[in-house]
Amino acid sequence: MKLADRLDKIKPSKTMAVMALAKDLKEQGVDIVDLGAGEPDFPTPEYIRDLATKAMADGYTKYTKVDGIPELKEAIVVKLERDNNLTYSTDQIIVTSGAKQAIYNAMMAVVNEGDEVIILSPYWVSFPEMVKLADGEPVFAELDPKRDYRRTLKPFEEYVTDRTVAVVLNSPSNPVGSLLDDEFIADVIKVSREKSLLIISDETYERITFENKYKSIAAYEGAAELTLTVNSMSKTYSMTGWRLGFAAGAKELIKAMSKIQSQITSNANSIAQKASVETLTGDQSAAEMMKDKYWERRDVVYEGLSNLPGIEVNKPEGSFFIFPDVSAYYGKSLNGKSINGSVEFAEFLLEHAKVVVIPGIAFGSDNNIRISFAAPREEIKKGIERIGEALNLLN
Ligand SMILES: Cc1ncc(COP(=O)(O)O)c(C=O)c1O
Structure with a gap:
């Protein structure tokens, strides 16, 4: 079979390697904090699911x-x-x-x-x-x-x-x-x-x-x-x-x-x-409730990251993502393995902090990583703590 030339123009997702590694670790029962999610962690509100059930019945x-x-x-x-x-x-x-x-x-x-x-x-x-x-x-x-x-x-x-x-x-x-x-x-x-x-x-x-x-x-x-x-x-x-x-x-x-x-x-x-x-x-209250939760978590993740040395962070005004610049750590290493970009940084966090983040290069910026706060507050806190501990290991 010959595939179309068009496919050569499209990039495969750079996030896949980290996600696949995270999946393997989860399957092995490793306690992973997943801050990679690109979607809300809440279930679809029940009244909306009921509307779909009714639509089907009708x-x-x-x-x-x-x-x-x-x-x-x-x-x-x-x-x-x-x-x-x-x-x-x-x-x-x-x-x-x-x-x-x-x-x-x-x-x-x-x-x-x-x-x-x-x-x-x-x-x-x-x-x-x-x-x-x-x-x-x-x-x-x-x-x-x-x-x-x-x-x-x-x-x-x-x-x-x-x-x-x-x-x-x-x-x-x-x-x-x-x-x-x-x-x-x-x-x-x-x-x-x-x-x-x-x-x-x-x-x-x-x-x-x-x-x-x-x-x-x-x-x-x-x-x-x-x-x-x-x-x-x-x-x-x-x-x-x-x-x-x-x-x-x-x-x-x-x-x-x-x-x-x-x-x-x-x-x-x-x-x-x-x-x-x-x-x-x-009624829009379910959407508002989820928004308020993201807001609380935004504060937790922003404050947590701001306190980590060498990490530059902008305060998100919306969405459930934060995009810290971690490039101050590039060139540092652990056990002879050095970090030279966002993919290696994300792999390092997965291996040594057991935290999933997405390499910034997937979004066009290799100096950054994307952290999702579509995750429970306690998980976010745990994730940031673990990231801080892992960064201390680098020299
Ligand atoms: C900026 C942006 N646009 C569009 C989408 C896709 O949205 P939908 O699920 O409606 O296709 C996403 C999902 O991650 C997104 O982040």
């Missing part, structure tokens, strides 16, 4: 319209108005199998071969790979850690060429948890208007913010017509396995995305769609 088990059931699209319109101060009509909405599929549909709809898409770095692992799958070129715009990853190192316009067609924003972000700066966003909007760029705003973590509430990109002046707002049930409601996301934007783009989706997955899961109607429009 027969919502068939194909739906490609762009989603009308009552869910209406619920999304209500949600976007209520939480984000955005006004859309139902023909500006598409329901997808997760935010991931919404972003992929969008890339396939706007990127031609050789077109460039600007991605802020550190980035969520799938953004560049999706651009490449659409035959485009990802262009990385590095975020400035000295300014809490709230804006890029260089002025935004310096990343734009005459091949640029889109920019992806992700605030609060995976992996750094930062909220983008208002001034930077205004700059992105200004340049995007001048150069007719599409802004793809991945707002997956929008409801998991702490001191400051999130403001949707499309709610900034001049941005509404340029922006595709992408969101998901996955993180807000702990519904990752349900595969339900959505996007809102210009009618023409939504129609193009539906055309693509119609030949790939048809529609998002019918039961998840039905259960999401009331989840979006009804």
